[in-house]
């Protein structure tokens with residue numbers, strides 16, 4: 006076939022199919038338009054069987070004389086010049102969505118502005134002049150039989166339940182990006198999803214994930230960055246579905262920033278579990294290039310390292326337990342100071358190491374309540390982070406003989422251990438990770454090394470070494486040792502869980518204790 010330009014109708018359909026690739030994309034584009042129009046309430050009705058939907062908002066509306074041109078290709082009220090493209094402040098700016106929907110469905114747009122006595126309605130793509138319609142200020146956009154004229158797309162769509170899950174996810178992401186809005190969606194006229202307006206992520210997320218334990222959430226907010234995370238000892242996910250970055254009001258996929266988040270939670274969760282962490286960033290508009298993907302969920306971000314550092318420092322602060330001195334318990338603590346107990350010396354929150362219980366738990370008192378710390382996992386966490394910071398192999402004399410397959414020996418060599426072949430499948434190990442030079446561990450080393458030789462990942466190996474070297478539960482500890490351990494544990498990056506994901510500390514807050522013992526009854 007000779008080369009020739011494509012007919013307009015084909016070009017339109019190609020472009021439309023790119024932006025509106027699913028029912029969820031239609032919902033996203035219409036809801037984003039409502040948000041750009043400053044709506045506070047968005048109502049969505051869905052008929053997934055016929056791929057029809059309607060989105061109504063209470064935003065500023067569209068002037069009647071703008072309606073006929075509303076679905077022209079690349080027509081927008083949001084930017085006007087090349088310069089504007091560098092300062093995009095709105096969710097939309099490409100003027101593609103309504104044009105795409107008009108190409109792929111029967112589209113009806115009804116809208117009323119504050120200055121108008123009634124609303125006006127147009128049907129597209131026919132483009133007859135606007136007809137008056139009784140309605141409140143705002144906009145209602147109706148999409149009938151999406152993809153009816155694009156059978157290749159329509160017939161390839163996933164099942165209805167899958168499409169609805171996709172729509173639900175889309176709405177959840179829009180809501181976390183705009184927590185103050187009210188959302189209501191019905192499917193076949195039955196209530197399906199409702200989200201009440203919230204001040205911030207902390208209020209919103211329990212609506213999205215109702216089974217989440219709100220006690221396990223931590224929240225922080227500054228003008229630049231808002232973070233909501235699940236404390237790893239309490240909250241984790243079976244999939245990486247809630248490691249989410251929101252940039253200037255849009256949930257985006259940003260592998261580098263997601264990796265930064267994951268790194269902060271490294272070795273804090275059990276195998277095959279993932280953290281819950283939503284980070285909302287407010288970045289100056291000129292530092293973002295949204296024009297990377299038609300759906301704009303991928304972006305180019307200037308000063309990426311700066312934002313990675315911001316996220317990292319915020320998360321690290323939040324992952325530390327920091328008891329706040331409260332009036333009454335502060336007083337208790339001062340009283341306690343007069344007795345001769347051990348007191349932590351420097352920067353982390355002041356605590357008192359009280360005693361050891363059952364030769365396993367260390368009882369710690371702080372200004373907000375008490376902690377029961379399991380000695381083995383706390384020590385494991387301390388040793389693990391030391392190994393991460395300072396991976397050191399030291400000569401051991403005499404060497405240790407172990408029986409290993411060649412593959413197992415290769416694993417030890419890859420970790421940097423010094424090995425020498427000594428007969429059939431027997432090896433002499435001549436260097437050891439630093440914590441294993443402890444003479445008390447001597448007799449277990451062949452067993453530990455055999456175990457270590459099954460691991461191919463340095464981080465897992467370090468977790469294993471820490472676990473095997475840490476103080477065992479059941480070991481009596483003196484005050485000095487407990488004090489040092491608690492102090493070191495408080496300084497760790499991730500004090501909540503051991504590197505295998507077990508919780509380290511059971512916190513009992515003064516308020517919870519008072520509630521349990523019904524103390525408010527007396528006060529009342």
Ligand code: ADP
Pocket residue numbers: 034038039042062064065066067075080081082083096097098099100101102103104144
């Ligand atoms: P874009 O959002 O990129 O500007 P769209 O095709 O989504 O392009 O919308 C075209 C224009 O229609 C918008 O620029 C806006 O002016 C107007 N519009 C669409 N939906 C709404 C709405 N819900 N409320 C007010 N105006 C709207």
Ligand code: MG
Pocket residue numbers: 034037038096097098102103
């Ligand atoms: Mg738009």
